Amino acid sequence: MRGKPPVKDYVQAPVCPFCGEKIERPREVVTTAGSPGMPVGSCPCGAVYAFDISGRNLGSAFIEALVFACNMDWDLAWELLPDRDYREKIVENYDPENHLLIPGGFFEGRKITGALYFIRLNRDLPETGRVAVRGRAVTGIRKKAGEKAASRKISKKELEAWVKDYRVEEVLQAASRDHKILWLLRRLFSAADVLLRMRAADLAGKAAGIIAGENPAQVAEFLKALLNSLSDTGTSSWATLDAAGEIISCAPDKFAGYLPTLIPFLREDHLKADVLRALWKVAAVKPELLQGFTGHLASLLDDDRPEVRGYAILILGALKETGVKRELEALLGDNAEITVYEDGQLNNRRVGQLAEEVLKNMNRI
Template sequence: MLKAKPALCPFCGRPIAPPQNLGFQYSDFDAGFCDCGAVYVSDVTGHNQGAAFVEALLLACGGNWDLAWELSPEEDYQEYVLEHYDQKSHQVFGDPSDRVSVRGVLYFLRLVDEIRELSAEKIAKLKQEKRKTETPPEGFKPKRLRRQEIEELLRKDKSQEVVFHCRFLPVNLSTLRKVLYSADPLLRWKAILTLGEAAQAVLKSRPDIVADLIKRLIYSSADSAASAWGALETVGEIIRREPERFGLFVKNLFAFLKYPEFRPAALWALYRIGEKKPSLIRGERVFVLVELLKDATPETRALATLACASSKILEALKELKKLTNDDTEVEIFNPEKQIFERRTIADLAKEAIEKIEKEN
């Protein structure tokens, strides 16, 4: 018999109403509000916690993106994750043996009193101060690009033109995203890198569009591995460029490591993020990365090696030393040279060991 208990607010201890579709234009999850001022969002899968956090923060701020992105954890709000939540019964299952079958979570967030009590006038003033208006450089006329036009620009290594068109006409991000479905592997990778840069450019004036893009990329991966080529890798590129704003989505990437079909993409993303902000990776369950160094799939071992190396994970040294005799070859995309390279896992492991030992 499973042990179940009612869902309670972690901040005030009172029972909460079942989450529901609130009907807001910026809300994708079922959510609710506690009388104590907390907001809660239901993630039925358990691996969209980053997106659930964004949703909760936005709801708490009344849909004000500019205010939401200015807030700092602990100082401006508190958060809590209630695990093993089943939305159908609106109960929490605490039996450790049931942790696999009940994966849903309730994500709670409560702003500090002073933030909740901000007057509409102060919020409007903050929004006015933070919103930036930009005009295209002289002689440059942004236009809505067709997929074929974007592909041609990427083939000619004119990614900066694509970035400019996205920056001043963000609708182009959606078209650029379609290139991820290209049958040409090199073109897909160029689209991934360009999407990361373009998203950073759009972020200056429309953070809401970039946050929505990340959520859609994660959703598409969760729905179907076959139709999500490049999605998680793109999430990694966006976080890599804006780790302070989007680092919370690293939890989502770790969640995807449970599933073999998603591991290469998620590992690639973590490897790229680790190069710029290793603390984001080291703050998560790094033992998962260490375990994947023993995976039966060569590509997974290779990418786990890169991820451990980029974040300088000391706990990985023992397993990495075992890989120095692994002469299996894998094909790895080099983002700096934008070419595919054949590397042995042994060579990757030796390089990883050198980086980690040098750091520690």
């Protein structure tokens, strides 16, 4: 076709985002549990990567890559902290059939959704990934048996079952024993099941409240990693922003300083509803943190998207902002529905119904 760029100029060979060297096709390896995980690979610079075919399970890909970088040593993986111990990057539009990057996301009539999640340890262990691929033991990085915690470690499957059934008490008890539970919960933030990922974000906030009592710095590192992941990918947040809102609301006196990092994501059109949902959680606990923000919220009541209008209403209600009664009254006939997560459940609510409830509460003031 005339005017179409040559294929060689359109597609790109995948390279490591850390060193720029070409990488090999990711391949499956057998985990210690005896079952194959996500396909993985490694770069000579020491980076490793996991392949997510849908591009929607980046939380799982992060876990796969991090544990793979540690030669399948879960205990070691959960000892590591982002930035301090490792760096992470995501490469999108990877086509596993041709081992190519497709900038436009479409190739030969196929939609390309794959993503490669890269992890590179900051430690002086450049052989970690290559050794793991070959299945050899890595010396010097495994913890000694005597250093391992005596308490029972929670498994991924066990935690997922707790989240699925919304077993709050079990999660909180586990959080008091093992602070690394936040990183296990993170893999569920991109679950295909909406209720599962929303419950995971909710429980991450509750777990963070327990952990913050002993180790607020660890929670801060986790929160920072969540917000950084949004800046790096520019993609859908899934439940990442929800988790950030839950964590800030669990201990606003400790983590309110992250609001200036969270609020700018409102400028990203595809993240606006997610940010508002997160801010609603904060406003419900400590509304004074969002005072002075009401003018912008009021302007969102005219937004084309029901989710944006609905969550703006909920925040204004939490702020008890009586100065927007007229704007809220104009929305009483709005029959568009949104899904609201509260107390472990998803409920469909009409925008007009939300406006009516907020107005009733305001009239009691």
